[in-house]
Amino acid sequence: xxxxxxxxxxxxxxxxxxxxxxxxxxxxxxxxxxxxxxxxxxxxxxxxxxxxxxxxxxxxxxxxxxxxxxxxxxxxxxxxxxxxxxxxxxxxxxxxxxxxxxxxxxxxxxxxxxxxxxxxxxxxxxxxxxxx
Amino acid sequence: xxxxxxxxxxxxxxxxxxxxxxxxxxxxxxxxxxxxxxxxxxxxxxxxxxxxxxxxxxxxxxxxxxxxxxxxxxxxxxxxxxxxxxxxxxxxxxxxxxxxxxxxxxxxxxxxxxxxxxxxxxxxxxxxxxxxxxxxxxxxxxxxxxxxxxxxxxxxxxxxxxxxx
Numbered sequence: 001x002x003x004x005x006x007x008x009x010x011x012x013x014x015x016x017x018x019x020x021x022x023x024x025x026x027x028x029x030x031x032x033x034x035x036x037x038x039x040x041x042x043x044x045x046x047x048x049x050x051x052x053x054x055x056x057x058x059x060x061x062x063x064x065x066x067x068x069x070x071x072x073x074x075x076x077x078x079x080x081x082x083x084x085x086x087x088x089x090x091x092x093x094x095x096x097x098x099x100x101x102x103x104x105x106x107x108x109x110x111x112x113x114x115x116x117x118x119x120x121x122x123x124x125x126x127x128x129x130x131x132x
Numbered sequence: 133x134x135x136x137x138x139x140x141x142x143x144x145x146x147x148x149x150x151x152x153x154x155x156x157x158x159x160x161x162x163x164x165x166x167x168x169x170x171x172x173x174x175x176x177x178x179x180x181x182x183x184x185x186x187x188x189x190x191x192x193x194x195x196x197x198x199x200x201x202x203x204x205x206x207x208x209x210x211x212x213x214x215x216x217x218x219x220x221x222x223x224x225x226x227x228x229x230x231x232x233x234x235x236x237x238x239x240x241x242x243x244x245x246x247x248x249x250x251x252x253x254x255x256x257x258x259x260x261x262x263x264x265x266x267x268x269x270x271x272x273x274x275x276x277x278x279x280x281x282x283x284x285x286x287x288x289x290x291x292x293x294x295x296x297x
Contacts, residue, residue: 082140082143086143090143102248102251102255103213103214103217104210104214104217104244104248105213105217105218105220105221106217106225106255107247107248107251108228108232108236109221109225109228109229110225110228112254112266112269114232114235114236114239116265116269117247117250117254118239118243118246118247119272119280119284120246120250120287121280121281121284121286121287122268122283123265123269124283124286127250127287
């Protein structure tokens with residue numbers, strides 16, 4: 001048997017052991033006494049209160065600690081997507097500002113003379129409605 | 133959640149600012165004229181005399197040399213904008229700009245604003261459609277003046293600002 005295969009067998013064995021432990025713990029957790037559960041809850045509450053005092057964190061509605069960037073931590077992909085969209089759209093708008101090929105200079109340099117654009121009788125489809 | 137909305141609103145404000153700047157650029161003469169009607173605003177507009185222009189600006193605006201000092205501040209500002217964009221164009225377009233500067237400077241603000249609106253629309257058309265309009269212009273010029281006048285009367289207003297009347 002190759003070394004690779006031996007390592008693979010070890011990993012599988014360890015995984016099986018870990019799963020067994022988890023099942024045992026789950027089963028025991030279901031049989032904890034009310035006294036133990038209450039002690040665990042008090043301990044957790046106390047730990048959260050101490051953390052709040054030390055770090056000034058606030059609490060979410062579900063009892064978990066709220067900290068700066070918590071939303072970002074839990075929605076990293078969404079946040080990254082939003083930032084990317086904002087950057088791209090700002091870039092596009094700025095590019096349009098720099099490449100302003102509808103400025104007066106480009107109007108004067110166009111294939112059609114300014115008279116064509118002044119004459120609203122020519123090609124009425126270029127006219128917009130009056131803005132008053 | 134608060135941090136997300138803070139960042140989102142900052143990005144939104146940046147976007148709106150960028151778009152507002154773009155709209156200001158597109159205001160044409162109208163904004164500049166309205167600003168000049170307000171005494172406080174006109175004090176800020178620079179009145180660069182011909183001798184104070186750079187060599188590049190004088191080269192571009194040569195057709196306006198004799199009348200430059202008589203142009204109003206907002207007119208000079210618009211001409212300087214043309215000089216700024218001039219280097220971005222090829223030689224053929226630059227020659228056209230030089231040739232058309234005089235007639236452009238003599239148009240009314242109303243005519244110039246109409247021209248800008250229509251040119252913007254023309255610019256957004258496909259190259260095929262633009263070529264079609266170039267050909268139609270050649271035909272349109274052959275029409276008698278009374279026919280062209282009739283077409284002008286029949287078409288809708290392009291841009292109207294009662295303050296310019």
